[in-house]
Amino acid sequence: MPAFAKRKSSPLAAGAELRDSMDLRSENTGCSPQKRKLRTNSSPMKASSISTPMKRTSPRRSANANLNSLENGIESKICERLPKLRKSPVKCLLNDFTAKPNWNPTDAEQIRSVKKALHVSTSPLAVVCREDEQKKVLEFCKSCIEREKAGSLYVCGCPGTGKSLSMEKVKQLLLDWAQETGLEKPDVLAMNCTSLTNTSDVFSKILGKDQPRKRSYGSTSPLQLLQNLYSQKSQSSGRKMMIIITDELDYLITKDRAVLHDLFMLTTLPFSRCVLIGIANAIDLADRFLPKLQSLNCKPAVITFRAYSKDQILKILQERLTALPYTIFQPQALELCARKVAAASGDMRKALCVCRSAIEMLEAELRESSNNFNGSSIETAFFESQIDPHAAVVKKHEIDIVGIDHMAVALSKTFKSPVVDTIQSLPQHQQIILCSAVKLFRGGKKDTTIGELNKSYVEFCKSALIPPVGILELSNMCRVLNDQGLLKLGQSREEKFKRVTLKVDEADISFALQVYKYFGKNLLSKSFYADDKGLEPRKENLQRMALTLEYPTED
Amino acid sequence: MGRENPAEKALGLLRRRLCDPSFVFKPFSDSPDSNYSKLKFIISSSVTEACNNSILLLGPRGSGKIAVLELVISDLLLEFPDMISVIKLSGLLHSDDNCAFKEIARQLCVEHQLLFSKMASFDDNSQFMIAMLRECGLAHKTIIFVLDEFDLFSQGKQRLLYSLLDAMQSVSSQAVVIGVSCRLDADQLLEKRVRSRFSHRKLLFLPPNKEDMQRLLENILLLPTDSTFPQDYTVQFNAKLQNILADERFKDVLNTYINTDSTVNYLLKFLFRAVSNMDLVTGFLSLENFKTALSNVQRQPKLECIKDCSILELYILVCMKKLEIKEQNSYNFNSIMKEYKTVHDSFQTSDYYAQNVCLRAFEHLLQRELISFTDSRGNNQSIEFRPVKLLVSSHELHQGLKSYRSCPAILQKLMAG
Secondary structure, eight states, X not given: OHHXXXXXXXXXXXXXXXXXXXXXXXXHGGGHHHHHHHXXXXXXXXXXXXXXXXXXXXXXXXXXXXXXXXXXXXXXXXXXHHHHHHHSHHHHHHHHHHTSOBOOTTOHHHHHHHHHHTOTTOOOSSOTTOHHHHHHHHHHHHHHHHHTOOEEEEEEEOTTSSHHHHHHHHHHHHHHHHHHHTOOOOEEEEEEGGGOSSTTHHHHHHHHHHOSSOXXXXXXXXXXXXXXXXXXXXXXXXXXXXXXXXXXXXXXXOTTOHHHHHHHHGGGSTTOOEEEEEEESOTTHHHHHOHHXXXXXXXXXXXEEOOOXXXXXXXHHHHHHHTSSSBOBOHHHHHHHHHHHHHHTOOHHHHHHHHHHHHHHHHHHHHHXXXXXXXXXXXXXXXXXXXXXXXXXXXXXXXXXXXXXXXXXXXXHHHOOTHHHHHHTSOHHHHHHHHHHHHHHHTSOOOEEHHHHHHHHHHHHHHTTOOOOOHHHHHHHHHHHHHHTSEEEOOOSSGGGOEEEEOSOHHHHHHHTGGGGGGTSOTTSGGGGSOGGGOOHHXXXXXXXXXXXXXXXXX | OOSOOHHHHHHHHHHHHHTOHHHHHGGGGSSTTSHHHHHHHHHHHHHHHTOOEEEEEEOOTTSSHHHHHHHHHHHHHXXXXXXXXXXXXXXXXXXXXXXXXXXXXXXXXXXXTOOOOTTOOHHHHHHHHHHHHHHHHHTTOEEEEEEESHHHHTSTTOHHHHHHHHHTTSTTOOEEEEEEESOTTGGGGSOHHHHHHSOOEEEEOOOOOHHHHHHHHHHHHSOXXXXXXXXXXXXXXXXXXXXXXXXXHHHHHHHHHHTTOOOHHHHHHHHHHHHHTOOTTTOSOOHHHHHHHHHHHSOOHHHHHHHTSOHHHHXXXXXXXXXXXXXXXXXXXXXXXXXXXXHHHHXXXXXXXXXXXXXXXXXXXXXXXXEEESOSSOOSOOGGGSOEEEOSOHHHHHHHHHTOTTOOHHHHHHHHO
């Protein structure tokens, strides 16, 4: 089978030129329909229907696909191919990238184009990794238009999974298709439900698009007009189909769920000409809020946009970067980003944000180093990276492509919560308040009053030999902690009876203050609160020093 | 009038400096690691590269978030004169979506000299905002939205945030959204879809460390060596000040102060008090100024009340404390008198007064709110029979007795044992 013969040669084509590798990839697309069939159970793609650029499946993905395609009886071939494939996908990937020159981060123009390519607002030419979902929606709309019947569809998925973007593409493709096949071009109404003042304005918008000259007079609401329109055959034969795309559908949910219901019921009327596509985040919106539709047997079809997996994120990022004629990221850095974001939420926006953050790290490092190093060292690093990309990873002053260290810093900045930093930098008495709150809540209680907290605080201060502050200061500090979101204060007429709950995890507080473990006794350990009269004075002094942040550690 | 006293001029200068946030935060703008430079870099790169960005400034109240932001914006307005327009919203005033859009439309109109109509509806205002964003994007002007008290915007349906952040997802607009909040988890309060559109940049404003604190103090308190002040006065003033700053006792005072709240604003309040205590006759700051400022700030009103009490009143308070320790849930004046008698009998004190004198002292304590009745509805019982409770804690009482000028030793013993 020629496809496999070619694949065998690709890992060994060291230093392959870009064009060659692209030819190899194009041969490989012959096997991709099989891959698609197994993974998503959808019909194999026709080559011409959706215009996407040549898919450049990375060798690693092809290897994975081969593992799955057992149906074709090529199991034996895979087993013998596997070791050879396994050993060098990374190298092949790198070869891909060494074919392009590294970028010059000091060039403002290049930075600008890179950041533009990675910006959330730049919609890519082709929406990759969402071909199936787009196909399903497109097929649905096409069949509705061809049969001239109404229908409804519900698109759901987490934020950042490409729903609105895909719908834009589908809209474009549909209009193109209608033009090609000579059918009447449907009207398209795309709206975002957050921009409606009243939920029932959605009907006036639909009416406005459908019948631009007709207005609702007197007591007939736009909804009633629409319902009348769709129930009568009279003007229906000459009318165009209308595609309604409603984004953020859950804004239409009212207490009696009438608006949402009526909207979907519009598609069930006998002479209705609209195809409704609703987009929202909740998977079970259709079940929960449109129960009556099920009894009428016209529940909308549901298409779920699953959160992106690591491979998909990687693919999308690479897709965005292929248009640029130079290498910006180390492949390991991109992979790290894809892994972390896929594990966290699968949100593409976050991945793009992290990549841009990493570029900014690089820029910051450049600015710093331009104060320290002279220009020649950067040039030598540049040349060395051209010759041997592996060594470039290890070099410390290699700062012309974004490496794993930049990406790691960017990831930690995005995913770290500022709680631990803030707790560590709180003034001493506020930290003691947090510790005493932790101690109080250890017993299983969930909230307490300021009076109780004061007692606990005073005990704590006594055992640490620090003069406690009065209750006025204490309640001021509790208020400051409440403002920051670390505690939660209730309301009460008297200061002493205000209820206090902790909003931060106890583990976070222990972690933040764990520097005190160094002194041999964890301040939050249970034994600390036992009767400590038997302590030697030196240990007490150490503990006291632990609590005063100003004195440097001597031991 | 003659020549003004240089001490007065110096005092005026110091006070002016302490009240001007941009002066206070200026020295932090030099280091590349500071929040000022990071913020400036992010906003200026968004302006030059014509892309959208959002950022959150977090930190406790009084740590200088708005001050640094103002500094950055004023510098950027100088650097890019016609390319920036600033819209400011506050969560306290504009958390309602209608109000917010109206205010945005009004500020945009003022910026660009258009006519603002108060009758415009919510739809009109939001359409206007989107249209203006597009126009400004085409004209390469960046709009900076400053959202103060960001956590208050996240109540309700978060429509304003969604519309703003969604408008930034399109290529045609050029905007920077800066949220300022004192809540650390401000971005957790956002809905999923709003959070997804928000780029997760956060700048933490932490309290200054020791070196920064030193730099801050020197920057504010040292007099300038130019010709506004007579040369020898300036030199002497600065030398004395450096001595004070290096003194261990000053460091103690400062640490005691900062241990409750270490934000810059709090420190400035302390400095203002200290500076106002400056002795105009000598014309120099001294350590005593700082110490009195500290004691003025850290007041304990109940303690001061106790210090003003008479010995008999102290006896009554201590007896009440003893009754509480004995776990008597409610006690009234008569039981206190019994306790008083037992104390007198066991210790043979010289301070034994008659019932009516004690009652007078008791009433004094009630008036001064060191004790109070447990039931606020006064029925017809006379004072002697109504149950009372202590309003000072045992710790405060203890401290009060310790600092009392001539406290009888018996009382201390009673408190301890």
